Amino acid sequence: MSNFTMKIRNVKNIKKLDFDIPTEKGLYALTGENGSGKSTIIASAASSFYVPWLYDYFGEPRETSKITFDLDGKRREIVAKENKSWSTPKEHIDINGFYEGSIVYGNRFRNSDYELVNKISRVSSEQLRPASEFVRKQLGLILRDDEDYYDEKLFTLKRELKLTFEKKYKIKTDLFYFSNQGSLVSQLQMSTGENLLLTVLRSLELRTNKKNDSKYPTYVYLDEIELALHPAAIHRFILFLEELVEKFNLIVFFSTHSSDILRRITPDNIFYVQNMLGGEVKLLNPCYPAFATRKLEAANYGYDFLIFVEDYLAQHIIEKVLKEQRLLSQRKILVLPIGGWKQVLKFASDIIHSHLAPASTKILIVLDGDIKEQVPSFIEEAELRFSRPPQYLPVPSLEKYLLHNLYENLDYDLMNELNDYIFQITSVEDIINNYKKNIKSGEYTKSNGKLNSGVNSGKNLYFLFNTELKKQRKTEKELVDCITEYLFRTNDKNLQKLNDFFREQLSK
Incomplete structure (x- = not known):
């Protein structure tokens, strides 16, 4: 995998940002609240392949203003000059693309007098x-x-x-x-x-008609394009882009706070802009659409019950429990995946104490089963308060479930199920063998490795599974559906505890 990084220093309201820009084709989104720096980040990223009107975008630079790109050993820099202007980058790093700045900036008309x-x-x-x-x-x-x-x-x-x-x-x-x-x-x-x-459209036509001699995908940066389009048009536009992504090897990056766009993009491809103290900016990834749009969509929380969970596996398990136990009758229930367990707890607290949901709505928190011992101390340290304590799934996170049942303690029935219905080209055995080779070579323990975070968390193995899903034109949802069906068919003993919990809570 290529290593493509962008560093922003002292540009507009961003004092410091380090961003590993994706190099795998697909749809991506950069999101966050107004004024968080989305447009600055997206415009900076576009300067990796062309020379923008930097003064128009960023104003007069400070003495220490700098944007730096590093791609597989090549570097491109844009810095402040002594005359308080921006330098023109001369280095090329083999990246192609175009940028459209929606209402204010972009490649349309610079002098519409x-x-x-x-x-x-x-x-x-x-x-x-x-x-x-x-x-x-x-x-x-x-x-x-x-x-x-x-x-x-x-x-x-x-x-x-x-x-x-x-x-x-x-x-x-x-x-x-x-x-x-x-x-x-x-x-x-x-x-x-x-x-x-x-x-x-004209830019896409020109770009896709031109042969991309680079080994990297073509980058398309679109800044808040939803401001000009109706939701139905956005939906059709994204369908169109999905076809182009596959056909022409594109990376399409939206800067957006539109729930219509975010719902069409996998959480692994959503980056949430977080402003830290002192002007440093961090990007939260993966990010679930519900987390990114929680304040924008507060009016839609007109449900009897909101159930906050970590990921799509948890969502599918709970939705199946509710359906099989016939608990959806005469109740309006929404199960929302939020992200990591700490995000879930903070998110729930924010919704409760900011009164973003109606007073009549009951909020339940259900977390993955492997972090049960860590939750009480975090709730105390973060000074969170819940009238209903969190509950726990009969399985850990999707990543840890696959690590445990396909690598640490092989479940042959599960492996055969996944081979039969999901991994029909490259088998689970081949993926596991690849994972073992990477462990043996030290791939996951290199200090500069892209995947060395949480060696035993299952993230590295899941990355291989997810890569294979994309190669076979399949989705994470198909994998989750298969695992959920397997759990219920094998009658996992812990499911009964979950059944009892929901029957009790939803009858109050």
């Missing part, structure tokens, strides 16, 4: 040619759910006029026109969503 708007508006139909099929169809599908909506209605400048506009107004992107009931509407006069999406 009245003269430009006037000139653009006076273009005649004879000076235009049809827009590409790619842009027309995708714009129609995403905004209207109709690929033919813009057929024979969407145009762009002919080459000669485009060159004139580029020379006189420094416009390097394509300009689009929509023929609406006999009138031409320029891109600058279109809705914000149309304007934004046209530029993104």
